[in-house]
Amino acid sequence: xxxxxxxxxxxxxxxxxxxxxxxxxxxxxxxxxxxxxxxxxxxxxxxxxxxxxxxxxxxxxxxxxxxxxxxxxxxxxxxxxxxxxxxxxxxxxxxxxxxxxxxxxxxxxxxxxxxxxxxxxxxxxxxxxxxxxxxxxxxxxxxxxxxxxxxxxxxxxxxxxxxxxxxxxxxxxxxxxxxxxxxxxxxxxxxxxxxxxxxxxxxxxxxxxxxxxxxxxxxxxxxxxxxxxxxxxxxxxxxxxxxxxxxxxxxxxxxxxxxxxxxxxxxxxxxxxxxxxxxxxxxxxxxxxxxxxxxxxxxxxxxxxxxxxxx
Numbered sequence: 167x168x169x170x171x172x173x174x175x176x177x178x179x180x181x182x183x184x185x186x187x188x189x190x191x192x193x194x195x196x197x198x199x200x201x202x203x204x205x206x207x208x209x210x211x212x213x214x215x216x217x218x219x220x221x222x223x224x225x226x227x228x229x230x231x232x233x234x235x236x237x238x239x240x241x242x243x244x245x246x247x248x249x250x251x252x253x254x255x256x257x258x259x260x261x262x263x264x265x266x267x268x269x270x271x272x273x274x275x276x277x278x279x280x281x282x283x284x285x286x287x288x289x290x291x292x293x294x295x296x297x298x299x300x301x302x303x304x305x306x307x308x309x310x311x312x313x314x315x316x317x318x319x320x321x322x323x324x325x326x327x328x329x330x331x332x333x334x335x336x337x338x339x340x341x342x343x344x345x346x347x348x349x350x351x352x353x354x355x356x357x358x359x360x361x362x363x364x365x366x367x368x369x370x371x372x373x374x375x376x377x378x379x380x381x382x383x384x385x386x387x388x389x390x391x392x393x394x395x396x397x398x399x400x401x402x403x404x405x406x407x408x409x410x411x412x413x414x415x416x417x418x419x420x421x422x423x424x425x426x427x428x429x430x431x432x433x434x435x436x437x438x439x440x441x442x443x444x445x446x447x448x449x450x451x452x453x454x455x456x457x458x459x460x461x462x463x464x465x466x467x468x469x470x471x472x473x474x475x476x477x
Contacts, residue, residue, distance in 0.1 A: 209318050214282040270436065360394070365407055
């Protein structure tokens with residue numbers, strides 16, 4: 167009897183803590199979004215509720231969509247544990263870099279989309295399994311949720327086409343959307359995990375065998391104007407990730423990159439973003455040469471060896 171009472175008390179404390187932590191994350195997000203006149207909206211997207219912040223001023227016009235990054239970028243095992251059958255960790259990023267970037271964007275139509283189960287209070291009641299911010303973060307049902315979210319935004323605001331921006335793992339989702347939809351005009355990524363299997367091999371951040379990956383859509387992505395911003399000091403998503411993605415796409419005049427000094431995986435981007443955002447993705451040879459990246463051979467598990475990273 168004492169054990170049951172104690173167990174219930176511990177469970178109550180965990181639920182309370184989870185709710186409090188999520189509320190703090192929501193307050194942080196509101197403080198970032200409100201000065202940019204972005205309004206919170208929850209989008210029903212399949213089995214998930216996607217929390218978003220929007221600023222829409224013009225119908226029958228394009229919209230810029232930001233997709234947030236992964237919750238944990240060290241080891242996915244940190245994401246997967248449970249305590250007494252309850253979620254043991256909040257899915258929400260402590261530092262929502264994607265939202266910070268969106269708040270610096272002056273587009274007339276703007277929407278920020280969080281990742282599944284982020285900003286969700288008591289996620290155990292919302293079909294939130296920790297695997298969705300762990301190895302299954304790119305599962306087919308996750309990708310489908312973003313397809314539905316974009317459909318919702320397009321229908322609600324009469325959006326003609328999308329300019330997608332993905333941070334970290336949001337880059338893989340954005341690239342898959344660009345490859346599988348006919349209403350995506352451009353793609354930008356920031357510290358983008360464009361090949362999660364490569365990052366898994368180098369940094370041991372596991373991804374499930376059924377993950378939907380941008381590198382599997384090479385020919386479809388080759389014609390999408392895109393620009394990828396790589397942090398020179400990023401030791402999580404290294405230039406080798408872009409190398410592997412670029413090799414997978416094949417010949418294309420539409421894919422360009424910038425190597426940004428004084429930027430790592432999360433720092434150095436927000437203050438630079440207003441200027442970087444003005445770099446227009448284009449299907450043309452750039453007038454200025456791109457900064458050379460370190461050779462792929464400098465990175466573990468380089469793809470020149472023909473090694474497959476499929477699980």
